Amino acid sequence: MTKIPERINLANLPTPIDKLARLSAQLGGPTIYVKRDDQTGSELSGNKVRKLEYVIHEALQQGADTLITCGGVQSNHCRATAAAAARLGLKATLVLRGSPAAAVAGNLLLDRLLGADIRWVTEAEYRDHRHDIMDNIKAELSRQGHNAYVIPEGASSGLGAFGYYSALAEIIRQEQEQKVRFDAIVVAVGSGGTYAGLLLARELLQTEHKIIGFNVCNDAAYFRHEVEQILQASSAYLAAPVPFAARNTHIIDGYVGRGYALGRPEERQFIHELAKLEGILLDPVYTGKAFYGLVQEIKKGHCRELNTLLFIHTGGLFGLFPQGHEFELG
Structure with a gap:
């Protein structure tokens, strides 16, 4: 088996796989299962912690005492980073896209409770300069005697991608235990790291799983490029380059809706x-x-060749609460 980088243990693994029998029957097939990566923990719930296990291991090896990362005001990744830092006795600085006037709810409330240092930036500053901003914070902390480690958005880096290399290896073991074979694995694509990790594992573990992504921002062309960049970076941690071609991606456009x-x-x-x-x-x-996009594709008849699907639930429960007023619940 390919030798991959080391990690620390932060997540509750393996996460269970549940069969959605009623939904599958309602749709008339395929049979849909859910990989419950929303159950990797409580403060550390979701897909981000799998990536952080690898990234924070490197940070600790480098003697870091502070983690710097970035995201939106309700970033699951920033909350998970703040939680991991607190658990490990580190400091966390979060560069958040938004306003100090944002309601202190959901993930932002948890960021505050976990003691994160929050730096606010505008949409334009985040889009165009977030990497420079984090590097400047690192330099500022260095002058104060701290050793900071910068984690990119979503921990979607060549190293972070190994989180979902390990996840697919875990899924393969669960297939054997549960005597089921998934034709395709489906995941949301928001920064590219989770999708890239699954693709990395498919290539290195030589499985035939179809990896399907639904982008929740930008478009498929953008993420084909992002995934390629991440996998090229992953190669630096391996003995040989990752075999990859853009045509190997299967990212379905059309479900971004009003925007991220x-x-x-x-x-x-x-x-x-x-x-x-x-x-x-x-x-x-x-x-x-x-998941909405997946169901619409099934209803359109675009998944007829697939018998069994696994949707990876990447978490995000805390993001429901700030948007609760938008639901019409009767």
């Missing part, structure tokens, strides 16, 4: 209906959009 973190009534209704049907809570930013 902006929901539509039909998406919120789907989240509500699935919660009542299967007792599973999706989030409005990532899994709600991606």
